[in-house]
Amino acid sequence: MFDLRYVKKLVDMLDGSSVDSIEISSDKGMKIRISKAQQQAVVLSAPVAAPVAAPLAPAAPAAAAEAAPAAKPETPKEHLLEAKSPMVGTFYASPEPGGKPYLAVGDRVRKGQIICIIEAMKIMNEIESEFDGVVREIVAKDSHPVEYGQALFRIAPNG
DSSP states (O other), rough: OOHHHHHEEEEHHTTTTTTEEEEEEOOSSOOOEEEEOHHHHHHGGGGGGTTTTTTOOOHHHHHHHHHHHHHHSHHHHHEEEEEEEESSSEESSSSSTOOOOOOTTOOOOOTTOOEEEEEETTTTEEEEOOOOEEEEEESSSOOOEEEOOOOEEEETTOO
């Protein structure tokens, strides 16, 4: 079990630093994850909520709810591969502030090519592509926090 004073010190240290989150595991299988970057989840979920069918008669929302899931899965995205973040940190699209981004929509990418940088604990980690293809979407925003496993890019494998 973690001592609450230890957790409080971790929170205080995180507040006073530029690190966005920290995760600590004990040898007994306990984990603590502290993060300052919760506003990102709110921003990502906000645009999803406003169905066009809201002003219809009371019977229509059920039909609209059934139609929405059918319309929501975008077939092109099902065929896209996602380049995901291998760690928690801050996403940078270019090697230096104001520099040319590693990738733009429409660029061809090959396996092993550097596609972005993720800063974690003051260390700049170059992230490489795991597959070949053409960039269809840049999901992460420059200089914003990303989570482990979060999609950074969507890439069409056949171009």
